[in-house]
Amino acid sequence: MDGDPELEEFATRMFDLARAGDTEALRSYVEAGVPANLTNGKGDTLLMLAAYYGHAETVRMLVTRGADPNRVNDRGQTPLAGAVFKKESAVVRALMEAGADPDAGQPSARDTALMFANDEFIQWFSQSDS
Numbered sequence: 001m002d003g004d005p006e007l008e009e010f011a012t013r014m015f016d017l018a019r020a021g022d023t024e025a026l027r028s029y030v031e032a033g034v035p036a037n038l039t040n041g042k043g044d045t046l047l048m049l050a051a052y053y054g055h056a057e058t059v060r061m062l063v064t065r066g067a068d069p070n071r072v073n074d075r076g077q078t079p080l081a082g083a084v085f086k087k088e089s090a091v092v093r094a095l096m097e098a099g100a101d102p103d104a105g106q107p108s109a110r111d112t113a114l115m116f117a118n119d120e121f122i123q124w125f126s127q128s129d130s
Helices: 005-019 024-030 046-052 056-064 077-086 089-097 111-113 117-127
Strands: none
Touching: 005 024, 024 046, 024 056, 046 056, 046 077, 046 089, 056 089, 077 089, 077 111, 089 117, 111 117
């Protein structure tokens, strides 16, 4: 991407759509060939941004089109840990349904839930262990 301002601008637009939760616009780009695991310079994927900003519908769309729910960014964080940190229950549920591992990453989603004493998420993760 370095050196191609048009490509950088296009990628920035994709990440903005994920942050904004513009599911339908992002869906059309992914269906047209934008990688579901498109990653920015910090290692954040479209899924990470959609999860962190609380867009469960966008999260579901991305995972059904191949986005990896366990992919870590450059800081070792997963989309699930980001959603736990932001207390986004619908996103946590969507990621769990997509097979996100509560023990992946540093800190993991489970560690994050414990750190913030979020009993609801701790219980959900315990149920996924069985």
